[in-house]
Amino acid sequence: MKTILVTGGAGFIGSEIVRQLDAIGKYKIKVLDCLTEQIHGKEPDTSYLYSFIKGKCEFIRGDVRNFDVVDNAIDGVDYIIHLAAETGTGQSMYMINQYNEVNIMGLSNIFQAISLKRKKHTVQKIILSSSRSVYGEGKYECPNCGIIYPRSRRAENMAHGDFTIYCELCNEPLKLLPTTEDSLTRPNSLYAFTKLAQESMIQTMCHAMDIDYTIFRFQNVYGTGQSLKNPYTGILSIFSTLLLDNKDINIFEDGKESRDFVHVTDVATAVIRSIEESRTNGEIINLGSGTGTSVIEIAKTLKAIYNSSSKLHITGDFRVGDIAHNVADITKARKLLQFTPSVSLKDGLTDFCRWVLGQDTDNSRYEQSLSEMEKSGMFIRHS
Template structure:
């Protein structure tokens, strides 16, 4: 029997890949709810790459997850919900607090409110939530004196003096990074992370009460073709690309050694779709990442080489409040429950991403504007 899948945020970067993968399968029909925000899609969203990539693969509803009537209508006859709609900028969340709370928390609340009013008529069997590695804060480390620890974050005074390493909260010893498991302590360092953790708690509370299965995915740094080149608040690959193509210098924050766990968007979509009808994933929180860390300076150097850019890479010591030092996912659970292993290497993924970028319009003017906004709010510190 064919099931209708509602993908909120389905015209977004991750959502568009999920929609195309679902549409290629015969047992699903796809409905998308997306507001086509300017920050992601530009001033003419109907002409954006992401919207054009999915418009013929789904039933499309343009609307906001904060609009209760629109959400209620979108849920009619739906068997599954993949909830991707969210505000996603870590730095931006620290001063656009009401915006992030209203979209991320109240948006999901609207879904449950609508389902509760459906009562026995509710057809939703399962909800998939896209959460984030940001809920871990700095993640899991090992202290030579205290064993496994979950540090709260780096001290601003240390970073002002050029120390961007992690130190134990108890004894101040320098820490060693270890892969973060799903049972690790959650210590959000940003408002964005707080809203994602709030979403997780809402799912864990309401789904069992309403007899709905769920899976929560904590995504690491997702990248690939289709990543927004217009949103200056997320995605260092997009930010670096627009600067490199103009042969403009790149100011790399901190000491350049901060690292991230990159996973290709197509691998993310594969895991998400696989979880719909995999009972072993029900009621679980699952990391999705590569399990490998890559430093920011390594990423910049790789992109510069692929583009053949003459840009200078300047390590500045500047930093954003709330940014983590490192985080690498332990992916054992994804392998055991979903049989999932990423298939696209970072080198291959970056090469494909760069080829795609070369065919797109780029604009880096909003990046400096975003830094000015964060600096004005005290969330971005420039070293003198």
């Protein structure tokens, strides 16, 4: 029986991968996770996500920054699904060392451990969870200049309520295109930089060590189990906790910024299919729905489902480094993995909200997170 190590396997995406692997029943499953408070709360042993994987795997509580822990965890492992990472673009811009240590040095420890075992290691393939954030603003078309990969929007324009993306060459407004895997990468946050650095490390070291790999660039993954305690990622969780308390919602920018939401079960299924699918070896693959949905649409949908009395305020506030839009081209995923999103956004949101209603919610850290970003200059309130 082959053995799979899932780093970060007690997290949102990892726990769903473990659930599906357990249901398949053909692999021995190991999980390495530090059960961070930001995700699991002050009593992680009782957290929803950790409880979700209990009995389904060999669980190792430890940090990917600890070499000895990683070295022991990869013993006898055939496949590694590397999910362990700090996430959140805003937080990464002022917790720089933390993101570099976890995201870059954590992966470095895996390769160091493999290297020291020399020919005795059993690792055949590493699957990396990267992010669409490596594209920056993504792919656009200019009526005059053709395909453009714009840099980050200017803070001075956004401060005056202009959230449009313009061509850097002729200053014309740009038309959004689905982002393909061969698009130019332009990270505009420290988080995105660390994910791109992970990709480069995977490509370099796996080639040198004769290990297969697949890199997935996840879009906005959502679904049941998404952390309701982390105020730095996941607008569905942030909006839900506020709506259930009937607190008003601060809709950043003009509310028209869009994201590509893909359900966690679809993401997990694709990742698992790639384990022994040789056609994915050496490939970078987008995983998304291929459809963009605006933030204001999401807020209105959630408000209706919860029957909340919260008011939705489009404030013009913004976070430095946030992208305007996000839509993936998923042609490669369809071709190599027969990937077709099976959960519609409507059904997925309804199911998510039903789950949230059965959980303890806490929005006390939301304003604190905004205050931290504001102090660092990464969150700007519209005057």
